Amino acid sequence: MKLIVAGSTGFVGTEVMRQALVHPAVTSIAALARRVTAVPQGAGSGADTTKLTSVVCEDFRSYSESVKRDLAGADACIWLIGLTPSEVKKMPWQEVRSICLDYTVTGLETIAQLPRDPASKSFRFLYVSGANAERDPRKKPWVLGDYCLLRGEVESHVLEHAKVSRGAVEACIAKPGLIDEPGRTGVVMKAVQTIGRSFIGLPKIDVGEIAAALLDQAINGIDTDTLLNADLVRLGQEALRARAAGRHRSP
Structure with a gap:
């Protein structure tokens, strides 16, 4: 299968790429980002780097014909383009909305219309949101309320697109909590994160786990x-257990 990883140079995208390069079911990877995507460090000796095609997109609101050609034929897309709460604080709100909402909607609409073989097979679109994203405006969270509602609005757009596609698009919303990696965060920061997660009720997941789950779906x-x-x-x-035992789930 051909897989698009949108946001391939980010923290989670890098791990998705690392795992996809060794997965026998993935035959081609279109790594979509603003800059060139390199082979991830630690990919391992089993990684088939010939699968990787770096696709540089300068404007996620308007895809060039060359970018469309590189993305055509994909069976699925894992969409990781978005903003963290810390990034949101540094930007004008309109720009935040554009990156979170406009980029995602335009990406889904553009990629879903590209030619595929077989064309009758549903295109799978996995949008990575957040645990506290809220689709109902009446239930606005008291922490980062506007941001959580925005992510929920994006979720609704993705699911509605799949609904009206009449089977052409199959969508999934992934709602992880804090994404962590062993050894990535110091002791003090881990303590701060633990207190923060307890305060707002945010669960945790390892980056290897979410990457494996997204690939599986x-x-x-x-x-x-x-x-x-x-x-x-x-x-x-x-x-991950199946992989450690030398097995991979196959479609």
């Missing part, structure tokens, strides 16, 4: 249209 089919943090942990751990 992209390759083998979407279990449900919304995957909560606990679902992602379970799916990720199952996929």
Whole structure:
């Protein structure tokens, strides 16, 4: 299968790429980002780097014909382009909306219309949101309320697009909590994160787990249209255990 990883140079995107390069079911990877995507460090001796095509997109609101050609034929897309709460504080709100909402909607609409073989097969689109994203404006969270509602608005757009596509698009919303990597954060910062997570009720997931879960759903089919943090942990751990035992789930 051909997989698009949108946001391939980011923290989670890098891990998705690392795992996809060794997964036998993934035959081609279009790494979509603003800059060139290199082979991830630590990819391992089993990585097939010939699968990787770096696709540089200068404007995520208008895709060039060359970018469209590189993305055509994809079976699934893992969409990781977005902003963290810390990044949001540094930008005008209109720019935040554009990156979170406009980029995603334009990306989905553009990629879903590209030619595929077989064309009758559903295109799988996995949008990575956040655990506290809220689709109902009446339930605005008291922490980062506007941001959480914006992410929820994007979720609704993605699911509605899939609904009206009449099977052409199959969508999944992944709602992870704090994404962590062993050894990436110091002791003091981990303590701060633990207190913060407890304060706002934010769960945690390892970056390897979420990457494995997203790949599993992209390759083998979407279990449900919304995957909560606990679902992602379970799916990720199952996929990682199977890989450690020398097995891969196949579509």
